Amino acid sequence: xxxxxxxxxxxxxxxxxxxxxxxxxxxxxxxxxxxxxxxxxxxxxxxxxxxxxxxxxxxxxxxxxxxxxxxxxxxxxxxxxxxxxxxxxxxxxxxxxxxxxxxxxxxxxxxx
Numbered sequence: 001x002x003x004x005x006x007x008x009x010x011x012x013x014x015x016x017x018x019x020x021x022x023x024x025x026x027x028x029x030x031x032x033x034x035x036x037x038x039x040x041x042x043x044x045x046x047x048x049x050x051x052x053x054x055x056x057x058x059x060x061x062x063x064x065x066x067x068x069x070x071x072x073x074x075x076x077x078x079x080x081x082x083x084x085x086x087x088x089x090x091x092x093x094x095x096x097x098x099x100x101x102x103x104x105x106x107x108x109x110x111x112x
Contacts, residue, residue, distance in 0.1 A: 009089070010036045010037065010083075011032040011036070011045045011083065011086060011089075012032060012036055012092075013033060013034065013035055013036070013098075014031070014032065014092050014093050014098050015031070015032045015089055015091075015092050016029050016030065016031050016032075016050070016067070016089070016090045016092060016093060017029070017030055017032065017047075017086045017087065017088065017089050017090060018030075018086075018087040018088050018089075018090055019047060019049075019081060019086055019087060020085045020087060021049065021079070021081070021085070025049070027087065028049055028050060028051070029049075029050040029090055030048060030049045030079075031047060031048045031049075031073050031093060031101065032045050032046070032047055033046050033047065033048055033078070033101070033105065034046035034047075034080075037083075042082075043082055043084070044080050044081065044082055045080070045081060045082075045083060045086065046078060046079070047078065047079050047080070048073045048074065048075055048078055048101060048105070049073070049074055049077050049079065050063060050068055050071055050072070050073055050074075051071050051072060051073075051074045051077075052069050052070065052071040053071075054071060054072050057076065058104075058107070059074065059075045059076040059107070059108050060072035060073070060075070061073045061075060061097070061100045061101045061104050063093075063097065064097075065091060065093065065097075066091075068090070068091075073101055075101065075105050075108050076108060078105070078108075
């Protein structure tokens, strides 16, 4: 008998989720940067992974959230995954962190 997966609540922009990124990237916290999908949309979320192995690049945004280890969000590593890969919500970024991540994302994508 197949085990049914519990439906994932809709991830919201600014939420940080524990996400299964597959064998190579493992399970790690990720920040949702996309807007919530509607019923007619694909159930996908665009994410910025959190890393504790910082390289000191201009595209890493340090994170000081109490629910994360010391590290940074690696904007160069943006990914899109199905909602089914989201394991559980850990918390949310504050407005200051989100602004820093948005500005860094604009720089990386040449939108500023």
